[in-house]
Amino acid sequence: MRVLGINAIFHDPAAALVVDGEIVAAAEEERFSRRKHGKRPVPFSAWELPEQAARWCLKRAGLEPGDLDAVAYSYDPNLVEPGQQGLDERWEDLRTQYARRAPYFLANALPGLDPDVVRFVPHHVAHAGSTGLAAPFDGDCAVLVSDGRGECASHLAGSYRGHRLETFATQRLPHSIGLMYEELTEHLGFLRSSDEYKVMALASYAKPVHLDLMREQFYATEDGGFVVNPIDWTTLAKRRSADGEMTQEHAELAASVQVRVEEVLLDLVRWLHERTGQRWLTMAGGVALNCVANTRIFAEGPFEDVWVQPAAGDAGTALGAALHVVAEANEPAVAMPGADLGREWTDEEIRGYLDRAKIRYSEPDDVAVEVAKALADDQVVAWFQGRSEYGPRALGRRSLLANPGFAENLQRLNEVKGREQFRPIAPMVLADRAAEMFDRGPIPSPYMLFVHDVRPEWKDRIPAVVHVDGTARAQTVDPAREPLVARVLAEFDRLTGLPVVVNTSLNTAGRPMVDDPRDALECFGSAPVDLLAIGPYVVRRSGLAA
Numbered sequence: 318m319r320v321l322g323i324n325a326i327f328h329d330p331a332a333a334l335v336v337d338g339e340i341v342a343a344a345e346e347e348r349f350s351r352r353k354h355g356k357r358p359v360p361f362s363a364w365e366l367p368e369q370a371a372r373w374c375l376k377r378a379g380l381e382p383g384d385l386d387a388v389a390y391s392y393d394p395n396l397v398e399p400g401q402q403g404l405d406e407r408w409e410d411l412r413t414q415y416a417r418r419a420p421y422f423l424a425n426a427l428p429g430l431d432p433d434v435v436r437f438v439p440h441h442v443a444h445a446g447s448t449g450l451a452a453p454f455d456g457d458c459a460v461l462v463s464d465g466r467g468e469c470a471s472h473l474a475g476s477y478r479g480h481r482l483e484t485f486a487t488q489r490l491p492h493s494i495g496l497m498y499e500e501l502t503e504h505l506g507f508l509r510s511s512d513e514y515k516v517m518a519l520a521s522y523a524k525p526v527h528l529d530l531m532r533e534q535f536y537a538t539e540d541g542g543f544v545v546n547p548i549d550w551t552t553l554a555k556r557r558s559a560d561g562e563m564t565q566e567h568a569e570l571a572a573s574v575q576v577r578v579e580e581v582l583l584d585l586v587r588w589l590h591e592r593t594g595q596r597w598l599t600m601a602g603g604v605a606l607n608c609v610a611n612t613r614i615f616a617e618g619p620f621e622d623v624w625v626q627p628a629a630g631d632a633g634t635a636l637g638a639a640l641h642v643v644a645e646a647n648e649p650a651v652a653m654p655g656a657d658l659g660r661e662w663t664d665e666e667i668r669g670y671l672d673r674a675k676i677r678y679s680e681p682d683d684v685a686v687e688v689a690k691a692l693a694d695d696q697v698v699a700w701f702q703g704r705s706e707y708g709p710r711a712l713g714r715r716s717l718l719a720n721p722g723f724a725e726n727l728q729r730l731n732e733v734k735g736r737e738q739f740r741p742i743a744p745m746v747l748a749d750r751a752a753e754m755f756d757r758g759p760i761p762s763p764y765m766l767f768v769h770d771v772r773p774e775w776k777d778r779i780p781a782v783v784h785v786d787g788t789a790r791a792q793t794v795d796p797a798r799e800p801l802v803a804r805v806l807a808e809f810d811r812l813t814g815l816p817v818v819v820n821t822s823l824n825t826a827g828r829p830m831v832d833d834p835r836d837a838l839e840c841f842g843s844a845p846v847d848l849l850a851i852g853p854y855v856v857r858r859s860g861l862a863a
Contacts, residue, residue, distance in 0.1 A: 319384055319386050321374060321639065322334070322389045322640075323388060324631050326416055327631050328354045329345055329631040330370070331343065331367050331370055331632035332374045333639050334378055334380075338651050342374040343374070344367075344373060344374065345367070346367035348832035351829060351836070359408075360411040360415070368426045383429040385434060389438050389641065390423075394414075394417045439467065441473040442482060444602050448460060451626060452653070453653070457476065458598065459474075459476050459589050460601075461599075462600070463600075465495035471494065474487075476592075485589070494582075497535070497574070498574065506556075506560075513606075514606065518784075520568070520575035520609075521786040522739060522785055523572040525569070527570060537585055541588045553569075554566040579609065587618065599626070608765070608790055623759065625767075628707045632707070632709075656764060658707040661703055662834055664852050668854065671834075679855050684850050685801055688855075689805050692718060697717060697848075698719070699718075699823055699841050699844075699850070702802075702850070703801075705832050710765045711821060711823060712820075715824075715830045717733070721781040722778065722779060733845055734821070735826035735827075742819050744779060744782040746791055746816060748760070748796075750816040751769075754817065755770065756772055760793060767791075768784075768789065768790050778815065792820060838856075841856065
């Protein structure tokens with residue numbers, strides 16, 4: 318069975334392809350269009366499709382649009398209720414009408430596609446499928462979805478048994494954890510539906526002084542849902558412009574909301590566990606990208622283990638919708654093998670890009686050893702290897718690497734990327750060494766979706782990756798899964814005694830992660846990076862001109 322999944326309705330348009338139960342490809346449109354998040358989540362953009370991502374997915378599998386058995390679209394316009402509270406009545410009908418016409422838009426974008434094979438999958442069912450059907454657990458699992466909104470709800474709590482979803486609770490709009498967090502993001506001067514992770518980082522710089530008020534306005538209910546009453550942010554902190562001063566009261570407000578979100582999510586998780594009695598929890602939706610909350614759920618919640626979809630935001634619904642259609646057809650499916658589901662290039666193709674750019678490059682005996690030496694010499698390395706990642710995290714395929722042993726490298730990398738200085742950078746560590754350095758969060762943690770307490774004896778040894786609250790968002794590396802990255806880490810450990818390097822995304826502020834070799838060369842040429850390791854080749858800053 319050949320199923321193409323499509324996410325297009327809000328933001329982060331993406332496509333994913335499942336063939337005979339195997340996840341063949343998945344990619345976000347932003348990697349092709351070079352527009353961050355693909356588009357803005359407004360009704361006027363609902364017609365825009367991930368055309369380039371979809372075409373690439375089909376090309377990867379050697380398929381034509383007419384070969385598809387189904388196209389799964391991660392939104393069901395039939396579930397939208399006209400005049401529903403919490404929706405913009407002036408324009409919501411436009412979004413719904415665009416969604417209804419999606420089969421014809423898709424047939425136009427993918428010539429040869431029969432519009433009759435397009436199936437609408439409810440948005441939160443698609444989120445649920447992206448995690449409950451893709452998780453590595455060998456058995457049934459609970460599933461928690463929380464985001465801004467779907468058709469008429471913002472939350473789903475359920476269970477997978479035999480690959481069939483049973484829903485126990487949903488939360489109808491206008492109550493929404495994600496929309497509340499988006500409103501706070503905008504109030505603090507950041508871009509909503511984009512910069513929520515900045516609020517999470519800012520929260521670590523203050524105490525939650527408004528927690529009592531948040532508990533009055535925002536709380537879980539006995540039926541597995543929650544209430545979010547309107548909050549007048551201006552009474553708690555002055556509205557900040559995008560370039561305005563960041564004050565302590567802004568950090569205090571961020572901390573208050575962040576802590577309350579963690580508390581409410583824990584209440585929801587405990588309710589779900591009581592209802593299901595299952596061992597494993599899977600999570601998706603934009604709120605599931607809040608790695609601080611995820612860690613509390615793992616550490617304090619009742620489930621034995623927690624798995625979060627690496628593309629937990631709306632991009633992941635492309636995969637989830639496809640997997641849902643496969644499950645409904647009683648077809649067996651393989652668990653998600655990893656996040657490396659995007660594009661890749663052969664060595665010959667990469668060399669062609671370098672030759673056309675007319676820059677000097679070398680081919681060392683082992684690019685991993687060469688990079689480890691550069692990192693030991695405190696150089697910043699742009700790392701471009703293998704298939705690109707699906708989701709917002711750089712996981713050792715499209716990364717900027719640096720030495721964690723120097724505290725100033727935090728400021729240095731934030732300047733390279735043009736980011737705010739309060740934002741942390743993350744460590745990448747050999748899986749069998751992680752427990753020596755990190756505590757509390759789950760280990761292994763291959764997708765950088767949890768935070769870990771840094772053990773006291775290591776804080777001064779790897780200061781660049783220790784956040785102000787003493788935590789780090791670690792990514793563990795399994796040599797069997799990532800042999801090239803593991804060799805970098807092993808050689809760096811031999812040279813420095815540190816089995817960990819800084820890993821942040823290979824991009825600059827406001828731009829998507831690089832995806833193809835041209836993107837990598839453009840980013841390297843415009844940012845103060847010392848070395849580019851692209852495939853087996855190395856380009857040095859000193860040798861840019863041929």
